[in-house]
Amino acid sequence: MATFWAFLIYWLVVFVGCYIVIEIAQDQLYDEVTPRVGLKVTAGSFLIAAMLAAFYHRQASASFDTMFTTNFMWTVLQAIVWFAVFTLVFQFHPWHALGLGLATMLLIQGLATMGVNSMLAPTPATAKSPASAVSKPVRQSLAPAAPPAAAPKEGAATPKAQ
Numbered sequence: 696m697a698t699f700w701a702f703l704i705y706w707l708v709v710f711v712g713c714y715i716v717i718e719i720a721q722d723q724l725y726d727e728v729t730p731r732v733g734l735k736v737t738a739g740s741f742l743i744a745a746m747l748a749a750f751y752h753r754q755a756s757a758s759f760d761t762m763f764t765t766n767f768m769w770t771v772l773q774a775i776v777w778f779a780v781f782t783l784v785f786q787f788h789p790w791h792a793l794g795l796g797l798a799t800m801l802l803i804q805g806l807a808t809m810g811v812n813s814m815l816a817p818t819p820a821t822a823k824s825p826a827s828a829v830s831k832p833v834r835q836s837l838a839p840a841a842p843p844a845a846a847p848k849e850g851a852a853t854p855k856a857q
Contacts, residue, residue, distance in 0.1 A: 706744035708807035739784035759805040
């Protein structure tokens with residue numbers, strides 16, 4: 696069941712990110728509106744989210760801290776899949792798909808993995824403290840106390856009151 700929820704979270708994040716990238720990039724690079732953009736983004740983000748959910752199921756999800764270290768080979772495979780989706784499904788030219796696909800992958804899949812990990816991680820139980828163990832608030836100054844006044848020495852002249 697956790698893999699299903701991971702898939703839905705990945706799909707939502709990837710869909711929104713890819714939709715924004717495709718709309719802006721198609722307009723800026725080719726000066727045209729993308730035909731059937733909703734269907735293309737739905738299909739492409741479905742493929743990418745399925746791949747990311749499969750990695751999550753195998754405990755190989757690439758987060759920002761493991762993307763270039765322990766899970767580097769999975770990152771290379773993801774880069775190939777993202778390039779293929781941006782080329783074949785989103786219909787970018789290969790050089791544009793390479794740049795946009797890799798940049799989008801580096802940003803979106805790390806953010807999506809953070810979302811999945813934070814939403815699907817078990818919540819730690821909080822320790823309940825008894826009512827008698829409640830600490831009392833400080834009702835005094837937090838500044839250090841002034842040193843006590845020095846006591847007059849015996850035999851020293853003291854001022855007389857008039």
